[in-house]
Amino acid sequence: MSEDWYFCSHRLPIARKALSEGFKVVVVTRISRYRNVIESEGFKVVPINIRRGGVNLFSELNTILTLYLCYKKYNPDIVHHVAIKPVIYGTIVAQFIGSINIVNAMAGLGFVFISRKKRIRLLRLFVHKLFRFLFKNKNTQLILQNKDDLRYFIKNKLVKKSQVLVIRGSGVNTKIFTPGGEPLGIPIVMLASRMLWNKGVGEFVGAARILKQEGIEARFILVGECDSENPESIPGEQLNEWSKVGMIEWWGAKTSMHKILIQAHIICLPSYREGLPKVLLEAASCEKPIIATDVPGCREVVNNGESGFLVPVEDSISLSYAIKKLVIDSKKRKIMGKNGRKIVEKEFSEEIIVFQTFKLYQRVLNPVN
Template sequence: MSIRPKILYFVTEDWYFCSHRLSLALASQQAGYEVVVVTRVNQHGELIRSHGLTLIHIELSRRSRNPFKELGVIWRLFRIYRKQRPDIVHHVALKPVLYGSIAARLVGVHAVVNALAGLGFLFVSKRWQARVIRPIVESAFRLLLNRNNTRVIFQNPDDMDLLINRGVLALGQGVLIRGSGVNTTQFNVTSEVDGVPLVVLASRMLWDKGVGEFVEAARLLRLHGIAARFVLVGEGDSDNPASISFRQLSQWQGEGVVEWWGRCDDMPQILAQSHVVCLPSYREGLPKVLIEAAASGRPIVATDVPGCREIVRNGENGLLVPVRDVSALANAIKQLIENPSLRIIMGERGRAMVESEFSIEHVVCQTLALYKELIRS
């Protein structure tokens, strides 16, 4: 092991690294680690390099099922790991966990951290493609995730229990670190903007995020004369089979049911304009946007599913509704639209919750402690 330990982060997309892992990487750097980032570089390469991090581009498609292309990715990873010789690797999301763990095993990396930020399409979807691939991935997980000096980070206990109960993960291999943390200075409480209440759903535009249910709830509320604006913030994801088409999003906006603002990078400003934040997702790891909403003092309407119920406590800082239930979703949104004092009370409780449990400092401290444990063992 080198005098200055080297940590390598492998993440699918550079924007995701900047949004969810940059603060952790910088904290690792400050703790004395040499930091290398392997990701598909698109628009955020200069930002990553500007912090003194070594950046290595790798071409990786989350949607590709071509075995020759995927073997090529593993081969390139093997060469990167062999050249960089990291002391510890931190893989984030399904493909990086699988492919990175194979490369780490071949090279003999001392310590491996695998972060499953939700079990995603493969474990949520009932489509035949997911049902075919799922047992193959589970078998690979059994071989790769249970090795000595390897730990798997989960963002909620439901996901960890699922893999343990299916015999995929051994007891003691999983670690619960809830979310990727939020900067409570950047996301702070502001007074509500006067005017018609703004209900925001901010995420990738995927059917699995409950976007369709949100639109139908908005349609229902409009039919009942509820005065509110309903806004979608985000864009589709061409690498995800559940992506909603540009045509469909444009059609909804053209009907006047919702406003579609597309991708917006200034989330503090978006949340400051909002009155209610909504995410009727089918399953999550721990959605960062909901932690940001709570940090901003905004009440939340979400589905009672793994991940969402980690940050939304029903009746305390928001309302939980059954998954795929448009009527219940509409009623919960209506309750908050019509009750400004309840919105303020829930917003205050959410802010206090984030400060005590979900701040970036809290998450960084837990993760650095895990690195230290694995490096020393």
């Protein structure tokens, strides 16, 4: 996968399960600061310089060569690729070598699939053709995180129905993400994600502006770092400017998300599209009411009116209405939070997702003819 931090935050439980079942686990990823964490779990780490943003021919060819040498060296029974570049490059290499079972996972449809920019639309046509080619091989499986993405892939004939299934997200550890009660003081409304325009950060700031003009007393917090490799990245200068004028507070990147989330009264994610946002699962597990957009991924997590509110996408006014309802009604916040926790325990716990993923591994390794 593209980033070591993503492996630690989203894929570690699956790798632990594989190790406990007798598999040797090799993690191929770009290293930032989590190599020691991964190796301490008993996994082998192979560094790879794969960049999510941009296309440099020499760099991309070097990535493919590194994957080829890695797969030849370890001769894996199964490879699990996560995100678009690892899926494409890893599948090309694995199919070239042959006799490798392939599991590909798309954690949502990124900007390549949803951007309205002309050059990205042209790239999307190429990616569509490439996916159709890659999934001609019957030993190649695809995991998607919601039914909307499944319909997209089937409608565009990118994959056969027999090769794709929905596993809803990466799960959440409900023993770690536990309720902590509401903190005292002014209500805190929090958006925790990468600082990208398509995460709805602009709309969140717009809603904060509206509510401050109305005299609604609340703190609006952004948690997350800029992502310079993503074309939707919001410059740090813009975030600092919003913070300087008192519109929001930007806390930057944080690692212990449970400690952060329990400081909030309300969690927002006005995203344009998601796979299955883990932060919303974590928030619901902490009994926090959620306000999100009525888009793929978010609507999988939030039962509108029960565990939170769903609002139209790219609509600061509707977002401000929903935030206001919860800011002024602590009883509703508490009820919605408890409902959200029940949903997570029933449908999205880490144990459920790990079981479903490992069941796929077993099916791929032991196909029924």
